[in-house]
Amino acid sequence: QVQLVESGGGLVQPGESLKLSCVVSESIFEIGVMGWYRQAPGSERELVAKISTGHLTDYADSVRGRFIISRDSAKNAIYLRMRNLQVEDTAVYYCNKFPAWDYWGQGTQVTVSS
Numbered sequence: 001q002v003q004l005v006e007s008g009g010g011l012v013q014p015g016e017s018l019k020l021s022c023v024v025s026e027s028i029f030e031i032g033v034m035g036w037y038r039q040a041p042g043s044e045r046e047l048v049a050k051i052s053t054g055h056l057t058d059y060a061d062s063v064r065g066r067f068i069i070s071r072d073s074a075k076n077a078i079y080l081r082m083r084n085l086q087v088e089d090t091a092v093y094y095c096n097k098f099p100a101w102d103y104w105g106q107g108t109q110v111t112v113s114s
Helices: none
Strands: 004-007 010-012 018-024 034-039 046-051 057-059 067-072 077-082 091-097 108-112
Touching (some): 004 091, 018 034, 018 091, 018 108, 034 067, 046 067, 046 077
Antiparallel strands (some): 034 091, 046 057
């Protein structure tokens, strides 16, 4: 199965920024639409943003205008630049294709706290 390795999470204060990275073991060009998902404690996993091979993007209403998803097919990587982070953005963030496979990487923890 495809390996998904997320990184870049951390503990930040409200209003700060982070950039997440995800390296994929196979060609993301061949895979197609890729996405970032997150799962907060006690909540179901949700789609945060997705990006097509043509770099068309879409975002959840809660992050639109604050998060930017990008992809680099040469590196088989996708990224999520997050700015003006809020406490409610606290979650484990995962990358996957869209729609997602039924397996996931380890994710990267993002904690926003003052």
